[in-house]
Amino acid sequence: LLLGILGAPALGDPGPLEDVVIDRYYIPKICLREAQMGDFIRYHYNGTFKDGKKFDSSYDRGATVAGVVGVGRLITGMDRGLQGMCVNERRHLIVPPHLGYGSIGVAGLIPPDATLYFDVIMLDIWNKNDKLQITTLSKPKRCNRTVENSDFVRYHYNGTLLDGTPFDSSYSKGSTYDTYVGTGWLIKGMDQGLLGMCAGEKRSIIIPPFLAYGEKGYGTVIPPQASLVFSVLLVDFHNPKDGVFLEHLEMPESCKRRAVTGDFVRYHYNGTLMDGTLFDSSYSRNQTYNTYIGKGYIIPGMDQGLQGVCVGEQRRVVIPPHLAYGENGAGDKIPGSAVLIFDVHVIDFHNPADPVEIETVFRPEGCNVTTRNRDFVRYHYNCSLLDGTRLFSSHDYEKPQEVTLGANKVIEGLNSGLLDMCAGERRVLIIPPHLGHGESGARGVPGSAVLRFEVELISMEEGVPEGYLFIWHGEPPASLYEQMDLNKDGGVPAEEFSTFIKTQVAEGKGRLMPSSDPEKVIADMFQNQDRNQDGKITPDELKLKSDEDQEKIHEEL
Numbered sequence: 001l002l003l004g005i006l007g008a009p010a011l012g013d014p015g016p017l018e019d020v021v022i023d024r025y026y027i028p029k030i031c032l033r034e035a036q037m038g039d040f041i042r043y044h045y046n047g048t049f050k051d052g053k054k055f056d057s058s059y060d061r062g063a064t065v066a067g068v069v070g071v072g073r074l075i076t077g078m079d080r081g082l083q084g085m086c087v088n089e090r091r092h093l094i095v096p097p098h099l100g101y102g103s104i105g106v107a108g109l110i111p112p113d114a115t116l117y118f119d120v121i122m123l124d125i126w127n128k129n130d131k132l133q134i135t136t137l138s139k140p141k142r143c144n145r146t147v148e149n150s151d152f153v154r155y156h157y158n159g160t161l162l163d164g165t166p167f168d169s170s171y172s173k174g175s176t177y178d179t180y181v182g183t184g185w186l187i188k189g190m191d192q193g194l195l196g197m198c199a200g201e202k203r204s205i206i207i208p209p210f211l212a213y214g215e216k217g218y219g220t221v222i223p224p225q226a227s228l229v230f231s232v233l234l235v236d237f238h239n240p241k242d243g244v245f246l247e248h249l250e251m252p253e254s255c256k257r258r259a260v261t262g263d264f265v266r267y268h269y270n271g272t273l274m275d276g277t278l279f280d281s282s283y284s285r286n287q288t289y290n291t292y293i294g295k296g297y298i299i300p301g302m303d304q305g306l307q308g309v310c311v312g313e314q315r316r317v318v319i320p321p322h323l324a325y326g327e328n329g330a331g332d333k334i335p336g337s338a339v340l341i342f343d344v345h346v347i348d349f350h351n352p353a354d355p356v357e358i359e360t361v362f363r364p365e366g367c368n369v370t371t372r373n374r375d376f377v378r379y380h381y382n383c384s385l386l387d388g389t390r391l392f393s394s395h396d397y398e399k400p401q402e403v404t405l406g407a408n409k410v411i412e413g414l415n416s417g418l419l420d421m422c423a424g425e426r427r428v429l430i431i432p433p434h435l436g437h438g439e440s441g442a443r444g445v446p447g448s449a450v451l452r453f454e455v456e457l458i459s460m461e462e463g464v465p466e467g468y469l470f471i472w473h474g475e476p477p478a479s480l481y482e483q484m485d486l487n488k489d490g491g492v493p494a495e496e497f498s499t500f501i502k503t504q505v506a507e508g509k510g511r512l513m514p515s516s517d518p519e520k521v522i523a524d525m526f527q528n529q530d531r532n533q534d535g536k537i538t539p540d541e542l543k544l545k546s547d548e549d550q551e552k553i554h555e556e557l
Contacts, residue, residue, distance in 0.1 A: 017096035017115070020081045024091055031086035035125050037070030040209075041082060042124035042225060048117045055109055055116075064123055066225040075100050078118065085122040087162050093118040123163045124227050126208040132192050133206035137231070143198035149182030153194055153237040154337060160229045162206070167221040167228075176235050178337050187212050190230065197234045199274040199339075205230045236274030236339040238320040244304045247316035249343070255310035261294025264433075265306055265349040266448060272341045279333040279340075288347050290448050299324050302342065309346045311386045317342040348386035348450040350432040356413045357430035361454075367422035373406025374463030376514025377418060382454040386430075391444055391451070400458045402516050406466070411436050414453060421457045429453040461514035468545055469525045470501065472510045481539045491536035497526045 035041050042064045047056040058065050067073050069082050077095030085091060095116040097103065105112040147153060154176040159168040170177045179185045181194050189207030197203060207228045209215075217224040259265055266288040271280040282289045291297045293306045301319030309315060319340045321327070329336040371377055378400040383392040394401045403409045405418060413431030421427065431451045433439065441447035464471045477483050484492050484500045492500075501522050504510045515521050529537045 017094065019096070020077045020099060021094035022081055022091055023093075024089065026088075026090035028086055028088045031089070033086070033125055035069050035083055035085045035122065036127075037083065039069055039125050039127050040066065040225060041069050041085075041122065042066045042223065043082065043085075043120055043122050045118050045120045048119075050115055050117065064223055066124075066223075077116070081118065082120065082122070085120075085125075087122055087125055088164070090119070090121045093120060121163075124161065124225070126225075126227050128210065130208040132189055132208075132211060133204075134193055135204040137202040137204055139202075140198055140200040143201075145198075147181055147194050147197045147234070147237050148239075149195070151181050151237045151239050152178070152337060153181055153197075154178045154235045154335070155194070156233045156235060158231045160231075161222070162227040162229060164229075176335065181237075187228075189228070193230065194232070194234070197232075197237075199234055199236050200276070201234050203230075203232045203234075205232060233275075238339050240320075240322060242320040242322075244301045244320075244323060245318040246305060247318070248313070249316055250314040252310055252312035255313070258308045258310055259293060259306060259346075259349045261307070262292065263294075263349045263351050264290065264292050264448060265309070266290045266347045266446070266450075267306070267309075268345045268347065270343045272343075273335075274339045274341060288446065301340070305342065306344070306346075309344075309349070311346055311348050313346050315344045315346070317344060350434075350450050352432075352434060354432040354434075356416045356432075356435055358417055359428040359430075361426040361428055362424075364422055364424040367425070369460075370420045370422055371405060371418060371457065371460050372463070373415075373419065374404060374466060376402070376404050376461040376463055377421075378402050378458040378460075379418065380456045380458060381414075384452050385446070386450050386452055404463060404514065406463075413451070414455075417453065417455065418457070421455075421460075423457055423459055426454070426456045429455060462511070464511065464513045469513045469521050469528070470510055472504075473508065476544060480544075481542050484537075484542070491538060492542075493536045494523070494526050497529070497537060498522050501525065 044058045044064055045056075046054060046059065048054050070079050072079065074082070075095065077093065077099030080099070081091065081093035081095065093116075095118065097113040097115060100114065100116045101110050101112075103112045105114060110116070156170045156176055157168075158166065158171065160166045182191055184191075186194075187207065189205065189211035192211070193203065193205035193207065207230070209225045209227055212226065212228045213222050213224075215224050217226060222228070268282045268288055269280075270278060270283065272278050294303055296303065299319065301323035302317060304323070305315070305317030305319065319342070321337045321339060324340045325334050325336075325338070327336045329338060334340070380394045380400050381392075382390070382395070384390050405415055410418075411431065413435030414429065416435070417427060417429035417431070429452070431453065433448045433450060436451050437445045437447075437449070439447050441449060445451070481492070482488075484497065486492075486496050486499065498519075501510075501512070505512060512518055512521050526537070527533075529542055531541045
């Protein structure tokens with residue numbers, strides 16, 4: 001081809017042109033392809049004579065020109081002048097008469113022997129042997145699975161013609177394009193171009209017209225015989241046959257038990273879409289999510305995904321939409337047909353039928369006397385959640401914890417765990433919430449929390465029956481009041497009463513209800529007997545507990 005520059009100065013008339021004069025007055029920086037003989041091309045042009053008078057224009061017709069270059073379907077000068085052009089390249093062409101319409105011209109339009117001037121912009125180039133052009137722009141580090149035929153995909157895209165003219169964008173609509181792949185719902189080129197993609201991958205897909213909208217184009221935005229360029233971001237995909245996918249991120253060293261249907265599970269989670277968008281998190285609320293599993297209280301995928309978890313396990317649960325929120329999604333954060341990913345950390349779980357779990361760590365030899373309800377015990381303890389979070393410890397105080405067993409002074413599970421222990425024995429107790437602080441929890445204890453106690457029994461004192469503050473080891477004295485009235489004045493004040501009781505205890509004739517404050521126990525006894533509260537006990541006021549109980553029975557009868 002002869003290259004020339006329109007308007008170049010000359011010393012004189014150079015005479016008739018022998019070939020097309022080409023001025024490449026705009027060449028794009030990137031030229032992926034040049035038009036070759038046999039290629040299909042689309043272009044716009046203005047055609048004028050030397051004096052500038054227009055004889056034809058594709059712009060005026062509102063449609064580009066499409067055809068095959070270099071095979072004689074165009075005037076020879078145009079056939080030659082278009083070869084080698086890049087998309088978006090602009091050329092001025094001067095076509096001499098013998099390469100245009102010659103000595104005949106075109107009646108009423110182009111006179112004989114007319115030199116023609118064309119201003120051309122190349123818009124599209126393709127060939128019937130072309131294949132899909134796929135360029136991977138970015139790809140996630142992790143890709144466990146890629147798109148296959150019959151998968152349902154959600155993707156964002158920008159669609160342009162080959163010259164960069166935009167014709168459509170999912171971003172402008174504010175939602176992904178959602179469809180099945182390989183089932184004929186997409187143009188063939190897009191069906192092929194999405195195969196093998198990972199969630200989160202970005203691709204550029206160049207589709208020749210025969211794999212797009214072909215000779216008809218599409219509406220007013222895609223002309224006939226147009227190559228299409230799609231910049232695609234695959235947000236997520238799934239298959240209708242998919243089940244829940246599990247990935248074990250971290251397992252505890254030991255797992256004595258795994259969660260099953262009917263268990264109540266407390267767990268933390270981060271919920272994201274496949275592209276990493278966070279839609280919910282229990283951590284942001286600083287509160288676990290608590291629920292029964294396998295009973296339909298949560299989405300089916302999570303019901304399945306939590307089966308078999310261990311306390312302390314961290315697990316990733318990937319849930320397809322038909323096991324999550326389906327085509328409708330949920331709220332404004334979970335789109336329709338979205339695949340959900342939950343990163344779960346199991347804090348604890350239990351079953352409403354669970355008893356206290358007791359593990360004896362140490363039991364001294366010769367253990368003949370063990371604790372019973374109503375015994376007074378002293379013990380040390382460390383209390384934590386099952387994830388190791390420390391809650392309370394008796395070691396934070398100057399002396400051990402003291403309690404009368406069976407007096408409803410401690411949670412039921414701890415009371416049970418302290419029974420049948422020897423002094424010096426150490427245990428680990430796992431207490432389910434229905435034997436602990438229940439659904440409401442307590443100060444410092446989350447609702448529905450399973451508690452772990454490490455307990456050591458320091459000492460124990462034999463207790464007295466419920467309702468008694470003092471019991472006799474044998475029969476009480478026949479003349480109880482006379483012995484109690486030490487100065488024989490017919491009244492027993494608090495000092496005499498206290499002295500008498502302490503003497504009975506010292507001589508082994510009876511024992512007080514165990515307590516860290518015996519004086520208070522004796523004071524309570526005195527107050528019970530001083531029925532008119534005048535500061536002394538009279539013979540009529542003094543009654544044994546057993547006699548009082550018998551009188552009540554008689555009254556009921």
